[in-house]
Amino acid sequence: MISVLLILIPLIAGIATFLIKGNNLHKQWAVLASLAALVVSLLGICGSSISLNYDASWIPTFGSRFSTKIDGMSQILCLLTAISYPLIFISTYKNEYKNARSFYGLMLLSQAGLMGVFVAADALLFYFFWELTLIPLYFLCSKYGGDRRIAVTFKFFVYTFVGSLLMLIGIVYLYYKTPHHSFALADFYALKLSIKEQGFIFWLFFIAFAIKMPIFPFHTWQPEAYEETSTAVTMVLSAVLVKMGLFAVIRWVVPIFPDAVTHNAPIIITLCVISMLYASLLAVKQDNFKRMIAYSSIVHMALMCASIFAMNNIALKGVMIQMFNHGINMLGLWIVADAIEQKTGTIKFSELGGLAQKAPALAILFFIMALANVALPLTNAFVGEFLMFSGLFQYNVYASSLALLSIILAAVYTLNMMQKVFYGNTLPATENTTEVKRNVQFSLAVLSIIIIVLGVYPSPLINLTKDTVLFIIGK
Amino acid sequence: MNAIIISALMGVLLMFTSIATKNKQVINNIALVALLFLLICNIADTYNWWSIKVDTKNMFVFTKFGYFFNSIAIATTLVFVALSGNDIIKIGNYAAEYFVLIFFVLCGIAILSSFNNLLMMFLGIEIMSIPLYILTGADKKNLKSNEAALKYFLMGSFSTGILLMGIALLYGTNGSFDIQQVMPSQELIKHAPLLEVIGLVLIFSAMLFKISAAPFHFWAPDVYDGSPSVFSSFMMTIVKAAGFIALINLFFYKAESLAHLWRILLFVVIITTLVIGNITAVFQQSVKRMMAYSSIAQAGFMLFALYATNDTAKEGILFYAAAYSLATIGIFAVLARMDDYTLEGYNGLAKTQPMLAFVNAVCLLSLAGIPLTAGFFAKYYMLAAVIKTGSTIGIVLTIIGVLFAAVSAYYYFRVIQAMYFKEGNSKVDNVTPSFKYALLVLAVLVIFFGISPDTLISWFYF
Numbered sequence: 001m002i003s004v005l006l007i008l009i010p011l012i013a014g015i016a017t018f019l020i021k022g023n024n025l026h027k028q029w030a031v032l033a034s035l036a037a038l039v040v041s042l043l044g045i046c047g048s049s050i051s052l053n054y055d056a057s058w059i060p061t062f063g064s065r066f067s068t069k070i071d072g073m074s075q076i077l078c079l080l081t082a083i084s085y086p087l088i089f090i091s092t093y094k095n096e097y098k099n100a101r102s103f104y105g106l107m108l109l110s111q112a113g114l115m116g117v118f119v120a121a122d123a124l125l126f127y128f129f130w131e132l133t134l135i136p137l138y139f140l141c142s143k144y145g146g147d148r149r150i151a152v153t154f155k156f157f158v159y160t161f162v163g164s165l166l167m168l169i170g171i172v173y174l175y176y177k178t179p180h181h182s183f184a185l186a187d188f189y190a191l192k193l194s195i196k197e198q199g200f201i202f203w204l205f206f207i208a209f210a211i212k213m214p215i216f217p218f219h220t221w222q223p224e225a226y227e228e229t230s231t232a233v234t235m236v237l238s239a240v241l242v243k244m245g246l247f248a249v250i251r252w253v254v255p256i257f258p259d260a261v262t263h264n265a266p267i268i269i270t271l272c273v274i275s276m277l278y279a280s281l282l283a284v285k286q287d288n289f290k291r292m293i294a295y296s297s298i299v300h301m302a303l304m305c306a307s308i309f310a311m312n313n314i315a316l317k318g319v320m321i322q323m324f325n326h327g328i329n330m331l332g333l334w335i336v337a338d339a340i341e342q343k344t345g346t347i348k349f350s351e352l353g354g355l356a357q358k359a360p361a362l363a364i365l366f367f368i369m370a371l372a373n374v375a376l377p378l379t380n381a382f383v384g385e386f387l388m389f390s391g392l393f394q395y396n397v398y399a400s401s402l403a404l405l406s407i408i409l410a411a412v413y414t415l416n417m418m419q420k421v422f423y424g425n426t427l428p429a430t431e432n433t434t435e436v437k438r439n440v441q442f443s444l445a446v447l448s449i450i451i452i453v454l455g456v457y458p459s460p461l462i463n464l465t466k467d468t469v470l471f472i473i474g475k
Numbered sequence: 476m477n478a479i480i481i482s483a484l485m486g487v488l489l490m491f492t493s494i495a496t497k498n499k500q501v502i503n504n505i506a507l508v509a510l511l512f513l514l515i516c517n518i519a520d521t522y523n524w525w526s527i528k529v530d531t532k533n534m535f536v537f538t539k540f541g542y543f544f545n546s547i548a549i550a551t552t553l554v555f556v557a558l559s560g561n562d563i564i565k566i567g568n569y570a571a572e573y574f575v576l577i578f579f580v581l582c583g584i585a586i587l588s589s590f591n592n593l594l595m596m597f598l599g600i601e602i603m604s605i606p607l608y609i610l611t612g613a614d615k616k617n618l619k620s621n622e623a624a625l626k627y628f629l630m631g632s633f634s635t636g637i638l639l640m641g642i643a644l645l646y647g648t649n650g651s652f653d654i655q656q657v658m659p660s661q662e663l664i665k666h667a668p669l670l671e672v673i674g675l676v677l678i679f680s681a682m683l684f685k686i687s688a689a690p691f692h693f694w695a696p697d698v699y700d701g702s703p704s705v706f707s708s709f710m711m712t713i714v715k716a717a718g719f720i721a722l723i724n725l726f727f728y729k730a731e732s733l734a735h736l737w738r739i740l741l742f743v744v745i746i747t748t749l750v751i752g753n754i755t756a757v758f759q760q761s762v763k764r765m766m767a768y769s770s771i772a773q774a775g776f777m778l779f780a781l782y783a784t785n786d787t788a789k790e791g792i793l794f795y796a797a798a799y800s801l802a803t804i805g806i807f808a809v810l811a812r813m814d815d816y817t818l819e820g821y822n823g824l825a826k827t828q829p830m831l832a833f834v835n836a837v838c839l840l841s842l843a844g845i846p847l848t849a850g851f852f853a854k855y856y857m858l859a860a861v862i863k864t865g866s867t868i869g870i871v872l873t874i875i876g877v878l879f880a881a882v883s884a885y886y887y888f889r890v891i892q893a894m895y896f897k898e899g900n901s902k903v904d905n906v907t908p909s910f911k912y913a914l915l916v917l918a919v920l921v922i923f924f925g926i927s928p929d930t931l932i933s934w935f936y937f
Contacts (some may be wrong), residue, residue: 061932129844142896150896154888161884165877169854169870172862 002044003068003119004054004077005291007112009037010085014108014136018101027093034085035370037111041082045075045464053121062124063182069121071471072464073320077240077247079117080327083450084112084239091335091443092232097144106136110236117244123171123183126252131164133241137233144230152228156221163208163218170204174256188256188440196261205253208266212245213301215276226294231338234290238297241329246304246323250316254308254472265309270304273402275299280409284416286453289340289347292417295332295386296373299406300326306403307388308413313473315391320465321458322384325372325451329381332369332447336362339436340421344429349417354426356434363422365444370418372451374411380454476522476527476537478513478585480543485509486578494573499564500711507556508576513581514549517542533653535591538566541588543793543935544720548584548713551800552577554920555713557635558808558913559705561905568702573613576606577709584717588724593642593652593678596721600638600685603717604631607710611702623701630694634684641677644670654725672736678725679740686718688778689747692771696755699767707763711770716796723792727784741782742872748775751877756886763816765886766806769842772883773799776857776876776927782869783860790935791856797850797931798841798924805917808910814902821890822899830911831903832894834918839887841921849924854880893907 017026044052058066070078085107097103113136116129134157141153171183173375177197178187193201211218226234254261277298283295304322307315339362340355341347356363372379375386385407392400426433454461481765494503520526521542556577564570583603590596608631612624645657648671680691687695699707726737752772759765777795780788809831813820825832841850858876861869893899924931 059927059929059932061936128846135840135845135847139895142892150892154885154892157888158881158884162881163877165880166874169858169862169873169877171857172855173870176863176865231670429627456632 001050002040002052003070003115005040006037006044006082006115006119009033009040009112010108010115011112013362014105014112017105017108022100023303024387026101026104027089030108031086031093033108034082034089034111037115038082039077039128044070045079046250050233058122058125063180064124065122065182065184065217066117066125067121067184069185070119071468072466073247073250073323073468074118076320076324076464077243078115080243080324081111081114081118081240084235084327084331085330087335087443087446088232088235091440092338092438094178094437095230095232095338097230099143103140103144106140107236110140114240114244117356118247121185123175123185123188123252125183126248127164127168127171130167130244130248133244134164134170135158136214137241138234140233141181141225141229141237144233146228148224149228152221156225159218159221160208162210164248166204167208170201173201173204185251188252191461193257195263198257198260200262202253202257202264205257205355206249206264209245209248209253212248212307212434213242213305214245214298215302215305216271216278216298219275219279219298222295222298223291223294226297227288227290231290231334231341235331235334238293239330242297242301243323243327246301246308246319249305249308250319250468250472254311261309262312265311265395268309269306269392269399272302272309273399275302275304276403276406277409280406283413286413287349289337289349289352289417292413293337296333296410296413297330298324299410302356303385303388303403303406306399307391310391310395312394313390314387314470316469316472317462317465318384318387318389318391320468321454321461322381322388324461325380325384328373328447328450328454329369329372332366332444333373335440335443335447336369337367339440343433343436346429349420351427351429352421353424353430354422354431355433356422357426358430359435362436362444365441365448366422367418368448368451370414370442372455373414375407378452378455380458381449382455383458476529476531476535478542478549478737479582479589480527480529481513481516482578482582483584485513486575486582489571489575489578491560493569499570502571502574503556503560503564506577507553507560509574509578510549510553510556513578514546514553517545517549517585521546534595535586535589537589538579539935540789540793541701541720541724544588544716544796545585547797547800548588548717548794549581549676550799551713551804552581552709553806554801554917555709558804558910558917559708559811561907561910562703562705562808562811566705567615568725573610576610577604580610580714583851584713584720587717587721590627590721590724591654593645593654593657594675596725597638597642599721601635603714604635604685607706607714610709611705613701613706614627617701617703619701620703623698626694626701627698632686633693634681637677637684638681641674641679641681644674644677647702648674663863674739679722682722683744683866686715686722686774686777687771688744688774689751689771690744692751696764696767699770700761700764704807704811707767708804708811711766711807712800712803715770715774716777716792716800719780719792719796720780723784723789726781727789738782738868741778742868745775745778745782745872746875748772748778749876753879753882753886757882759886760818761816762813762818762821762890763810765890766803766810769883769886770803772879773842775879776854779857779861779872779876782872783857783864785860785863787856787863788860790932791853791860793935794849794856794931795853798921800840800846801917801921801924802838802850805834805914805921808843808914808917809835809903812904812906813893814904818889818893819899820901821893822897822901824894824899824901824903828900828903828906830915831906835894836891837918837921839890841925843884843887847922847925849921849928851925852928 113133120126279298286292375381614620684691756768801821841848844854
């Protein structure tokens with residue numbers, strides 16, 4: 001039942017937002033609705049008496065059911081989604097959007113889609129939500145943001161649409177392989193596919209997910225999309241949406257195509273290492289705050305993807321908790337980026353400087369985010385990256401050593417950014433800046449607390465991953 | 476038999492209403508009632524409550540499949556007339572005639588859905604086509620409409636000639652018009668006389684002409700672009716779907732034995748249709764012409780059903796026909812009232828007419844095959860039918876198909892971009908509240924079949 005609530009609350013709230021009239025009412029309504037979803041997701045984790053899963057007939061002629069399955073990994077990602085949305089709404093509370101009604105409505109609809117992806121246990125249902133997430137986001141990205149947003153969003157849309165259609169072919173193929181023609185996850189897991197079939201269908205699925213993550217060479221939509229779309233939407237994209245790709249690989253690829261995964265692991269890990277180094281170097285060269293975060297995100301996503309294919313206990317645990325941590329850190333970075341853009345009207349490093357004098361609270365909070373981005377010990381990202389690197393090390397020493405270079409580069413670009421934006425002399429753009437508003441401080445403070453608490457005491461999160469990891473390794 | 480007889484009778488009846496009344500609105504309403512009556516009669520026939528029995532000497536075989544297609548065709552025509560009736564009566568001075576012709580087209584469609592004899596097929600195609608030649612030229616003062624009608628008529632008669640030639644060759648070798656006897660079986664096809672194979676290919680080509688598949692598509696863009704918008708939507712949807720039903724009726728019976736000849740031919744036809752339809756549509760500036768090419772592309776997708784020729788394909792083509800017709804009718808209902816048919820003409824429609832833009836967007840998403848709309852399950856059905864055949868070439872075909880589906884998303888989304896994200900002042904003429912509500916009902920239907928396709932599918936099984 002929890003899973004249905006997680007989908008229904010944002011869905012109904014989102015549709016209702018379109019009907020609400022009044023000025024600030026939809027903002028409050030959106031915050032309330034997203035908080036309600038957060039409460040439900042926490043209830044699910046704390047183990048209330050309400051059942052987690054749900055199963056009902058949907059399209060009997062196809063043998064497709066509206067069935068959900070929440071395991072530890074789903075809980076982590078549902079929690080991430082549920083935490084992100086209220087923080088996004090609160091931190092951008094003061095931003096004005098033209099036609100705010102549809103902005104908040106579409107945001108909530110996208111949340112419903114994301115929740116659906118993370119809980120679906122039926123391939124057709126999964127595909128349904130996978131695409132549905134895209135439609136509200138398509139409208140959000142095209143409607144709000146920079147000058148080139150329409151073209152950029154369209155590129156993003158076409159990329160992911162091609163990927164998902166290929167996946168649809170894979171899904172239908174597996175459907176006809178199941179003995180009683182069903183889309184159920186459990187039936188897909190029970191399939192015994194020949195190595196040749198696996199090799200073929202694996203790529204149909206993997207390309208869809210690789211585009212979403214994105215890893216080299218499918219990444220070209222991402223930096224542009226992050227830069228051009230409005231920051232609230234970018235937060236959804238980078239904190240939650242890209243996790244769909246990793247999540248889907250763990251749930252829908254690894255257990256179904258075990259042979260293909262082992263067989264193709266070297267290729268994919270190579271691609272991931274290439275994207276890590278490539279994106280790190282590009283990040284060092286950026287003069288644009290948003291683009292730098294975008295490339296830094298590619299680095300982290302590629303590391304997570306590589307760790308999945310290392311296929312061992314430690315790396316998988318690392319991936320799952322890092323999915324959460326990466327989301328939190330991304331949110332923090334984008335909130336700061338948005339605050340700076342709103343205050344100074346620019347996000348170019350060359351035009352910024354000395355912000356620490358003007359906005360000390362922002363500087364301190366951002367410092368914590370920056371340390372988390374570098375994965376310093378005592379921050380949440382350290383735990384995840386440590387686990388992933390040690391897992392990757394077990395798989396292949398050379399690959400992991402090359403990947404480790406990205407940590408050094410991360411320190412270079414993150415601290416460089418810190419220095420350029422917050423220290424040094426003030427420039428014309430930053431001359432008249434003031435401290436950021438309370439709502440931004442509040443969101444950043446919440447994120448900082450999460451970062452430090454999970455950095456010191458990560459075991460609740462690690463415990464959540466146990467059942468999924470055991471199941472995957474068991475396969 | 477109900478649909479065939481009653482649609483013809485209704486046509487004659489409507490012809491006389493124009494003597495009784497000159498009020499066009501009344502005629503429109505009478506046509507709506509007549510369509511509803513026709514639908515009820517067909518459903519009564521389906522469930523065997525009441526039907527006119529005529530001994531057709533095995534020239535017709537009435538199957539569930541045919542009945543359901545009739546119902547879908549009549550129901551979508553009903554939606555079409557309800558939405559666009561006001562535009563139909565505005566085209567010329569004589570309103571009743573247009574409705575009469577639409578009923579005659581329906582009569583032809585009813586024959587095509589149940590023939591068991593090549594002569595009947597020929598009759599059906601002619602009964603369906605001749606009224607269309609007239610409807611294409613309905614806008615007599617418009618040069619483009621006249622040109623389209625002439626083009627359509629000349630090309631149409633040419634394809635009729637080819638069809639007749641094919642039928643004659645089959646008759647010559649088999650001495651029968653009966654489909655069961657004419658279609659060669661597994662052993663025979665290997666030793667079939669060359670004339671018979673040529674006959675089959677000729678019939679097939681003539682049918683490809685009717686469904687505007689490449690390389691017989693050249694008439695389609697000009698005709699769809701030139702004829703009055705309301706009638707192009709009718710021709711693109713219901714009439715084209717009927718062509719598919721005729722093809723399935725004709726070739727389904729011995730599909731297995733024809734498979735090897737057939738699939739190579741179809742593979743080539745499908746790929747060329749997808750390439751030509753989609754790539755040309757990308758470059759169009761006029762939405763109406765873009766829809767004409769998009770309808771060629773959609774025909775390419777529907778041909779998947781013919782490639783697969785299994786039960787899933789049969790179900791799928793019915794679902795596809797319904798989903799595609801609803802979406803296209805919705806888009807054309809809005810288009811017919813736009814001042815400017817170009818993409819720029821759609822700029823800013825979301826601001827001036829939010830409801831129209833919303834319905835248009837839903838229909839476009841459905842054509843692109845996005846989940847939550849009926850179009851998704853239509854595409855799903857086609858892919859599933861081909862994958863079910865289990866051949867590697869089939870999978871290659873589906874992969875090519877989905878790549879072109881992504882291309883099609885490009886041009887459908889350009890209209891959405893124009894409506895929602897571009898600044899502009901698009902003008903729409905006489906949008907009445909009732910028109911808006913009818914459109915909303917259509918959008919709800921599209922979404923409803925997209926969430927719960929079972930309501931429509933389970934109907935195929937009853």
